[in-house]
Amino acid sequence: MANLAYIARPYALAAFEYARDKQQLSAWKAFLEAASYAAKQAPIEKWLVDPQVSSEKLLVLFNEVLASLLNNEQKNFLILLAQNKRLMILSDISTLFNAHIAALEKMSNVRLITAVAPQETFQQQLATTLGKRIQHKVTLHCEVDPTILGGAVIHMGDRVIDGSVRGKLTRLLQNLIG
Template sequence: MAKLVSKVYGDALFEEALNKQEVDALFEEVKGLQMILRGNQSLTELLDNPKIVKEEKIGIIKNIFDGRVSDDLMGFLAVIVDKGRQKEIPAICEYFVNAVKEYKKIGVAHVTSAVELNEGQKARLVEKLLNTTQYVEFEMNYQVDPSIIGGMVIRIGDRVVDSSIKTQIYELRRSLLKLQLT
């Protein structure tokens, strides 16, 4: 249900941004809103408190964000709170940001390697990803995991390319176990 809510509201915000040709501006505002919500758990708890009526919650949002965000985003947040969906604001923001990234052809890659990659390796990896995908830019997230022994695991969306030594050893082991000696 939460995924459906974030999709419906996220799509509505994205369509509004497209119609008004304000995708870039709204994209930056929503990313800023995400940072505020992540850094201020008490605000999220306050908005989700059932003892506070909707009108007060909308007033809180106006006090905090009025003049700091566009009227479109301000109105959008008020609608979300009015509909009682304030708990879904982070998921809606995430959906919207991902929709804009897809629209702008910005890929998000999660790269796990056994050792830290140097800048030259990172640059070659980004170049290779740009040449083999439809994306024109990448947001790279690097992680070191010595347990993969060597190679790397690259995840872009729901696609995974696993060239780790750990996986190769596992596949080799499975193949050898399937062999029957006669």
């Protein structure tokens, strides 16, 4: 998956820069999210990796499914992806495109994983503190995972802060063994 994200980066950046320059960010966001959703559907997902299904057939399929959203530039974008056999990375392109929008708007989605559900006041304080640290408006997405035993794991883009009990025990074990 990381390899596909690496391949998707230039496509996402090109789409973002075009959409930003033409002031069409919301239209491109809707198009890429719909294309990503379509690409994740079971039959289409199978066809995307099936070498017997031609790129032309996949392009026709995407054009039909997304007809109400497509303008000429988006059709050309799909043609480019189909010609380079890159339609399977649409979800990665969409994710990276949304990350570019968030960076432009100085917004960050932060994932907080805790062993028990955190209180609302803690969530607000953490979002404020992280926002000051990274100089972005932070949207906190909380998940509960009792297997971390305690503490928290924070995912901010490419950064991970592991303050979980499980993480600390794992590092301690590695230090004792290694």
